[in-house]
Amino acid sequence: xxxxxxxxxxxxxxxxxxxxxxxxxxxxxxxxxxxxxxxxxxxxxxxxxxxxxxxxxxxxxxxxxxxxxxxxxxxxxxxxxxxxxxxxxxxxxxxxxxxxxxxxxxxxxxxxxxxxxxxxxxxxxxxxxxxxxxxxxxxxxxxxxxxxxxxxxxxxxxxxxxxxxxxxxxxxxxxxxxxxxxxxxxxxxxxxxxxxxxxxxxxxxxxxxxxxxxxxxxxxxxxxxxxxxxxxxxxxxxxxxxxxxxx
Amino acid sequence: xxxxxxxxxxxxxxxxxxxxxxxxxxxxxxxxxxxxxxxxxxxxxxxxxxxxxxxxxxxxxxxxxxxxxxxxxxxxxxxxxxxxxxxxxxxxxxxxxxxxxxxxxxxxxxxxxxxxxxxxxxxxxxxxxxxxxxxxxxxxxxxxxxxxxxxxxxxxxxxxxxxxxxxxxxxxxxxxxxxxxxxxxxxxxxxxxxxxxxxxxxxxxxxxxxxxxxxxxxxxxxxxxxxxxxxxxxxxxxxxxxxxxxxxxxxxxxxxxxxxxxxxxxxxxxxxxxxxx
Amino acid sequence: xxxxxxxxxxxxxxxxxxxxxxxxxxxxxxxxxxxxxxxxxxxxxxxxxxxxxxxxxxxxxxxxxxxxxxxxxxxxxxxxxxxxxxxxxxxxxxxxxxxxxxxxxxxxxxxxxxxxxxxxxxxxxxxxxxxxxxxxxxxxxxxxxxxxxxxxxxxxxxxxxxxxxxxxxxxxxxxxxxxxxxxxxxxxxxxxxxxxxxxxxxxxxxxxxxxxxxxxxxxxxxxxxxxxxxxxxxxxxxxxxxxxxxxxxxxxxxxxxxxxxxxxxxxxxxxxxxxxxxxx
Numbered sequence: 001x002x003x004x005x006x007x008x009x010x011x012x013x014x015x016x017x018x019x020x021x022x023x024x025x026x027x028x029x030x031x032x033x034x035x036x037x038x039x040x041x042x043x044x045x046x047x048x049x050x051x052x053x054x055x056x057x058x059x060x061x062x063x064x065x066x067x068x069x070x071x072x073x074x075x076x077x078x079x080x081x082x083x084x085x086x087x088x089x090x091x092x093x094x095x096x097x098x099x100x101x102x103x104x105x106x107x108x109x110x111x112x113x114x115x116x117x118x119x120x121x122x123x124x125x126x127x128x129x130x131x132x133x134x135x136x137x138x139x140x141x142x143x144x145x146x147x148x149x150x151x152x153x154x155x156x157x158x159x160x161x162x163x164x165x166x167x168x169x170x171x172x173x174x175x176x177x178x179x180x181x182x183x184x185x186x187x188x189x190x191x192x193x194x195x196x197x198x199x200x201x202x203x204x205x206x207x208x209x210x211x212x213x214x215x216x217x218x219x220x221x222x223x224x225x226x227x228x229x230x231x232x233x234x235x236x237x238x239x240x241x242x243x244x245x246x247x
Numbered sequence: 248x249x250x251x252x253x254x255x256x257x258x259x260x261x262x263x264x265x266x267x268x269x270x271x272x273x274x275x276x277x278x279x280x281x282x283x284x285x286x287x288x289x290x291x292x293x294x295x296x297x298x299x300x301x302x303x304x305x306x307x308x309x310x311x312x313x314x315x316x317x318x319x320x321x322x323x324x325x326x327x328x329x330x331x332x333x334x335x336x337x338x339x340x341x342x343x344x345x346x347x348x349x350x351x352x353x354x355x356x357x358x359x360x361x362x363x364x365x366x367x368x369x370x371x372x373x374x375x376x377x378x379x380x381x382x383x384x385x386x387x388x389x390x391x392x393x394x395x396x397x398x399x400x401x402x403x404x405x406x407x408x409x410x411x412x413x414x415x416x417x418x419x420x421x422x423x424x425x426x427x428x429x430x431x432x433x434x435x436x437x438x439x440x441x442x443x444x445x446x447x448x449x450x451x452x453x454x455x456x457x458x459x460x461x462x463x464x465x466x467x468x469x470x471x472x473x474x475x476x477x478x479x480x481x482x483x484x485x486x487x488x489x490x491x492x493x494x495x496x497x498x499x500x501x502x503x504x505x506x507x508x509x510x511x512x513x514x515x516x517x518x519x520x521x522x523x524x
Numbered sequence: 525x526x527x528x529x530x531x532x533x534x535x536x537x538x539x540x541x542x543x544x545x546x547x548x549x550x551x552x553x554x555x556x557x558x559x560x561x562x563x564x565x566x567x568x569x570x571x572x573x574x575x576x577x578x579x580x581x582x583x584x585x586x587x588x589x590x591x592x593x594x595x596x597x598x599x600x601x602x603x604x605x606x607x608x609x610x611x612x613x614x615x616x617x618x619x620x621x622x623x624x625x626x627x628x629x630x631x632x633x634x635x636x637x638x639x640x641x642x643x644x645x646x647x648x649x650x651x652x653x654x655x656x657x658x659x660x661x662x663x664x665x666x667x668x669x670x671x672x673x674x675x676x677x678x679x680x681x682x683x684x685x686x687x688x689x690x691x692x693x694x695x696x697x698x699x700x701x702x703x704x705x706x707x708x709x710x711x712x713x714x715x716x717x718x719x720x721x722x723x724x725x726x727x728x729x730x731x732x733x734x735x736x737x738x739x740x741x742x743x744x745x746x747x748x749x750x751x752x753x754x755x756x757x758x759x760x761x762x763x764x765x766x767x768x769x770x771x772x773x774x775x776x777x778x779x780x781x782x783x784x785x786x787x788x789x790x791x792x793x794x795x796x797x798x799x800x801x802x803x804x
Contacts, residue, residue: 080696080698081698084697087697091690107699107708108699153694250703253702253706254614257611258614262631263611267631274646274654275645329541330545337542346550359765360731363774364559364560367559400549424531424535426534454637456639457762461765461766499645500649503641503642510637
């Protein structure tokens, strides 16, 4: 079943075209890895899907469908609740861990205290962070380590009950142990969510992505099951990138 | 929806600054300019200031303002630049951190206090050492110079600090001493900021009122030497507005119009020079 | 025979001169404050601070002026803060280069350079006469509000600009709208910086004389309403000093004035540092 359908998507920053007529389907409950060299449009793709490109004063042509509904027919709040985005550098909002977690949900509805606590608890547990922070929920979030902060960002997104989780180089700058924890979390959550993640680390895509898409200079070159892409790519450019002949 | 309302509301609020500026311009000119036409340019730029008798000449005051401002720059610029250069290039960051608030404190002292100190300490000193009434161009220059110091120091300091360190490193790598680097490389690079600081300092000096009233003497003639008493445009306005009426009051607004015009021109030049976006 | 001074010697000479000039500057500041305090601290007593002004200032205390200064300043802040912060929010959050931004910035920058006597002229003709508000706290407060507006706009703009862009992105990604993001993320984060600007504005307002004397007047009674005329501390000091009414009282008033300014600067300075320490 197709969760997100992208049709003829082009994205422009002023006169620069960052994405060129992209056609791509994201399957429900898959982990889609997006690889490619710098400036290939990978991040722009993510920012198009949740309409975040609008705050960069960019514009798009083409259509994006979420569960067969055009994303422009949804309210932007609704879209961003259903499609979460986690950034490369874990940035925690100023305030306590609890405050970080409750910021999102409070934007959308009013809660009684107990309900909010439960949402926070569930999200932190799903992100594999609960055990490490349960005793310091009201401490400043900036005191957490890099890996913990990134899992907090994941938890923060999970608290919104999204359907699609997008991650832009989620493990860049993290040590291997933290990276492994995050990758394990993604695999745990796959049953209930659809993941799209961008990475500069092709090995990471090979490790956890169901399918992998290769982008180059704003174009989608190839998309297939990860096994196929990494062992027997169709396009010579894909092969060159994966084998490190350029990057 | 609420986002749209907010945007319109904020746009409206954001125009308050420019609106105030326009209001000020309008009212000052509305009160002052008709008088300039009524008196005629020859009268307005003559040496005779006797507004109750039809003499509306502001020339002696223009000269006064010019002399005092030049004097202030002569005092303030060397000291100000020296401090800025010392802070930016020759002192430790600990020293800089202690000094910056001190400079800002200097800027915060009210002008009336400066004037007062001038009266109590500087005037007697000048009178005894150099003769003359003490209330003089010299006194005003010294006090005004001190008053514009913080402006020159902080803007020049920022200008010097924002020169990319590659310039500094490159010059030193070629074997220049730090002082040579400062003179031949950094000051030229920070030139526009330094010039802007001087222009803004000039604007402050021209516009200063209270301190000048207290120590410049306010005699209505063109000073013959720096030990003579002097009156500036600002002093005249402040001294006479309290009891002026009719044409006299309009003449004071005319002074204000002239002053305002000069200041706006200086500001535009300063903004141009720094290229502030 | 000419004396050749090598670059190293040049540098030493330059260094010494620069250092001396810097020291002179510091000494001047401490001297000014020290001199006023030396002669004025003796005047400070509870009586001086709470007594009515008598005999045109020759006797009594400065209580009316303290009250007057307080109200004029508060009034100015209450008007200037929403206008200033609002302008800054608009500049940072809603413009991106372009004509509107340049117009607003130009207005603020020029306003910042207008001398206080011009504000005095303007306030006099506009608030006192045209709007018929008379010499009053309202007239004085409105005039001062326009004077400190650029200060608040500038510092607020810097503070809001300093909020990392990612904070905004996170808020938007979680579904927040622009207003939500500004109110719940941007403003709380930039609050210390904004407060610093407000406090600096207070400092400027308290020391102002030329703009206030022609708008709030110089009445010596304790103000009874916002439309009462009042004599602020700075104006009172000016009159005492210039008319030679009472040197001791003048020193006392100046001391109070400087102490207020010192407190204001100190608070602003500490706030700034807590701001930097917390978020960087």
